[in-house]
Amino acid sequence: MHLKYLHTMVRVKDLDATMKFFELLGMRETRRHDSESGRFSLIFMAAPGDEDFPVELTHNWDGDEGLPSDSRHFGHLAYETDDIYTLCQHLMDNGVTINRPPRDGRMAFVRSPDNISIELLQKGGAKDPAEPWASMENTGHW
């Protein structure tokens, strides 16, 4: 019996801020369902060429009081990128804190507006260390 991974769903408070965050990573909306009766929206986002493995954003229109400010249970979503320095610079230029800078040329962590942890990994192994990353301190946790 075949089993196939489809997606990971996370609940978000501010849909616009969250979609803007994932767009900064290079992802775009691939599918959307707005339910008037249920008063919720489901937005699937993925990078071009990676449409089969989207993140699903669930947004309850009337808010979601049960939503924690952090979530230890859920670890992170991980993505591979061609150039971790360029991506981190792009995020930083757009106001995203690089919680764990890619000092090693290989791995970085950032957080979505809901503090959902996102791991970024350099494709094909570490790049040569480079500033400003090599000497950049951690910020908070991730």
Add this chain to the structure above:
Amino acid sequence: MHLKYLHTMVRVKDLDATMKFFELLGMRETRRHDSESGRFSLIFMAAPGDEDFPVELTHNWDGDEGLPSDSRHFGHLAYETDDIYTLCQHLMDNGVTINRPPRDGRMAFVRSPDNISIELLQKGGAKDPAEPWASMENTGHW
């Protein structure tokens, strides 16, 4: 710049119970890292043929007090299966509660030992309604 989904990580309290749960779904260990110094294990599990999209289980050997009993922030992991009835029966035979039975022949929800929500979807659309699923009540939430 290319971005590619790699995995979703969840933290687990009882590694054996959790691995047994994912094995019931048809997944197996594909990669493992045990850190003596960090006192943690990382176990990647995926279904045969689906190795590129594993779930990563993080297990802290000395326990993880911050781990909630539930987590609203994290939604679920979703998997597609060839036969949702057979898979749910297999899970039920092994003591897993079918929180949301596949009454519609299309969708079910179960929970891992840490209450991590798992969505199961029938490949290729709904099967014909069939007992015992069609008349089975929901149990709890998911």
